[in-house]
Amino acid sequence: MASLVAGPSFGHPAAHRRTCQLLAVDHSLAAVEATRNTLQAHQVTEVDVIAASLLGPLVDKLRGSVDIMVFNPPYVPTPDEEVERGGIASAWAGGYRGRRIIDRVLQLLPELLSPRGELFMVTVAENEPQGIIEEMLGFGFLGRIAAARQADEEALQILHLWRQPAGLDTGAPAPGQ
Amino acid sequence: MKLLTHNMLSCHIKGVKNGYPFLIEVIKVSEHEADFDPDFLKHIFPRINWLAFLQGAEAMGCREGLPEAPTETYLEDEQFQKAFHHALLEVTLEEGSLVCPETGRRFPVAKGIPNMLLNEDEC
Numbered sequence: 001m002a003s004l005v006a007g008p009s010f011g012h013p014a015a016h017r018r019t020c021q022l023l024a025v026d027h028s029l030a031a032v033e034a035t036r037n038t039l040q041a042h043q044v045t046e047v048d049v050i051a052a053s054l055l056g057p058l059v060d061k062l063r064g065s066v067d068i069m070v071f072n073p074p075y076v077p078t079p080d081e082e083v084e085r086g087g088i089a090s091a092w093a094g095g096y097r098g099r100r101i102i103d104r105v106l107q108l109l110p111e112l113l114s115p116r117g118e119l120f121m122v123t124v125a126e127n128e129p130q131g132i133i134e135e136m137l138g139f140g141f142l143g144r145i146a147a148a149r150q151a152d153e154e155a156l157q158i159l160h161l162w163r164q165p166a167g168l169d170t171g172a173p174a175p176g177q
Numbered sequence: 178m179k180l181l182t183h184n185m186l187s188c189h190i191k192g193v194k195n196g197y198p199f200l201i202e203v204i205k206v207s208e209h210e211a212d213f214d215p216d217f218l219k220h221i222f223p224r225i226n227w228l229a230f231l232q233g234a235e236a237m238g239c240r241e242g243l244p245e246a247p248t249e250t251y252l253e254d255e256q257f258q259k260a261f262h263h264a265l266l267e268v269t270l271e272e273g274s275l276v277c278p279e280t281g282r283r284f285p286v287a288k289g290i291p292n293m294l295l296n297e298d299e300c
Contacts, residue, residue, distance in 0.1 A: 019212050019214040019217045021179075021181055021217070021221075023185075029294075032290050033290065045209050045211055048178055048181070053294060053295070057186045057189045058185055061184065
């Protein structure tokens with residue numbers, strides 16, 4: 001499931017009330033229906049839900065618009081053919097190093113995110129999140145591991161990526177900190 | 178599906194060049210109250226394709242009070258803010274279709290959720 005947030009950026013003083021609108025996207029019809037039912041049960045109306053594969057119908061018009069993206073990809077290392085097989089396995093199957101879907105979304109990131117846009121993405125150790133941070137430096141992104149937790153056999157790490165500000169000062173705090 | 182979302186959707190069937198905006202076929206529309214935040218409206222206004230927004234609002238029955246070609250100065254006017262806020266965020270397509278303007282392909286909308294999944298031959 002990917003969630004995209006549009007809203008006034010973090011840089012403003014907290015005194016102002018801030019609203020934002022969210023898009024929740026997943027390729028599983030069951031997942032999107034469950035999401036919508038949950039939202040309705042909690043009377044949440046700021047979220048629209050879409051069934052789509054990899055943000056396909058949104059990429060063109062969302063260029064440079066996404067302020068925050070939260071992504072829970074299929075990150076489990078599996079044989080590559082499991083990635084395209086469909087069915088329930090598509091909820092976890094990430095192919096070689098668990099990176100097939102992750103890498104496709106990372107490719108979209110420079111276009112999708114707004115100038116102050118940020119990505120939060122769930123990864124496991126096998127995805128080599130530090131390696132992702134190093135690779136994304138070349139595309140003008142900074143990154144860090146925002147949180148880490150052991151869940152049974154999975155070493156979960158929340159990867160946080162954001163654009164390098166123009167005139168980078170390496171001592172500057174990350175947005176949102 | 179709100180008109181904010183409709184404004185961001187384009188047809189991604191392979192080879193389609195003019196797949197925006199989707200035409201909206203309405204079976205059922207609902208309305209709800211959304212928190213009124215003029216700062217959010219100012220933030221989102223530059224990202225809205227106004228022509229597509231008007232077309233969508235016409236189909237969803239909330240075109241009233243929306244000017245043809247507003248500029249940023251309109252954002253200071255409370256009447257405009259309210260009309261913009263209402264059409265953008267408070268009207269939801271519950272049941273209907275999004276129709277690709279180039280191919281005529283219908284993407285169904287059920288329980289407020291557009292199903293944009295492509296068939297194998299469309300990817």
